[in-house]
Amino acid sequence: RKEVEQDPGPFNVPEGATVAFNCTYSNSASQSFFWYRQDCRKEPKLLMSVYSSGNEDGRFTAQLNRASQYISLLIRDSKLSDSATYLCVVKDGAGKSTFGDGTTLTVKP
Amino acid sequence: EAGVAQSPRYKIIEKRQSVAFWCNPISGHATLYWYQQILGQGPKLLIQFQNNGVVDDSQLPKDRFSAERLKGVDSTLKIQPAKLEDSAVYLCASSLWGPMGSEYFGPGTRLTVT
Numbered sequence: 001r002k003e004v005e006q007d008p009g010p011f012n013v014p015e016g017a018t019v020a021f022n023c024t025y026s027n028s029a030s031q032s033f034f035w036y037r038q039d040c041r042k043e044p045k046l047l048m049s050v051y052s053s054g055n056e057d058g059r060f061t062a063q064l065n066r067a068s069q070y071i072s073l074l075i076r077d078s079k080l081s082d083s084a085t086y087l088c089v090v091k092d093g094a095g096k097s098t099f100g101d102g103t104t105l106t107v108k109p
Numbered sequence: 110e111a112g113v114a115q116s117p118r119y120k121i122i123e124k125r126q127s128v129a130f131w132c133n134p135i136s137g138h139a140t141l142y143w144y145q146q147i148l149g150q151g152p153k154l155l156i157q158f159q160n161n162g163v164v165d166d167s168q169l170p171k172d173r174f175s176a177e178r179l180k181g182v183d184s185t186l187k188i189q190p191a192k193l194e195d196s197a198v199y200l201c202a203s204s205l206w207g208p209m210g211s212e213y214f215g216p217g218t219r220l221t222v223t
Contacts, residue, residue: 034211043200043214087151095140096165097212099151
């Protein structure tokens with residue numbers, strides 16, 4: 001079993017749709033959580049950190065459920081420019097990051 | 110603020126040859142990471158430095174891979190000898206020290222081993 005698991009998709013949605021991605025992690029001692037975005041043949045870029053209280057940045061909302069070891073990302077009003085691979089990242093107390101293999105999103109006109 | 114710099118951007122070598130990658134992190138970032146990303150997978154941590162000390166290298170294939178961080182700033186990653194399965198993108202990232210720190214990635218080096 002992988003330490004961080006994501007549904008690879010692909011998710012194909014029309015513009016304006018709401019889409020949700022899930023991620024589960026196995027290390028209960030994990031301390032920090034992030035979502036990164038990676039465009040084709042580019043480096044990963046931080047989308048947002050994930051906090052226990054949940055956090056929102058514009059059309060993006062991230063949630064963390066420590067009891068279930070589960071992280072989610074919700075994208076509202078999808079844009080064509082949201083098409084990318086979304087990577088879930090979990091860090092332990094030493095700052096060591098473990099990445100999921102990503103979920104691919106394609107937003108269509 | 111300048112980002113993470115990496116070179117070269119592309120490299121093609123034959124198996125059993127050696128190759129080296131260079132990374133210059135964001136100024137002031139104490140933590141530096143090297144990742145290997147194989148097509149279709151997420152980045153896999155190879156080695157993590159805190160200043161010039163190694164924090165984690167548990168996933169570094171030490172029989173062929175080596176890395177150093179000179180004076181706690183620049184870093185090089187070397188593969189010797191390369192195998193076909195080393196074909197991947199090698200990403201360098203840096204962050205401020207601490208478990209809450211997010212990472213900033215360089216553009217990566219795309220390695221093809223033939």
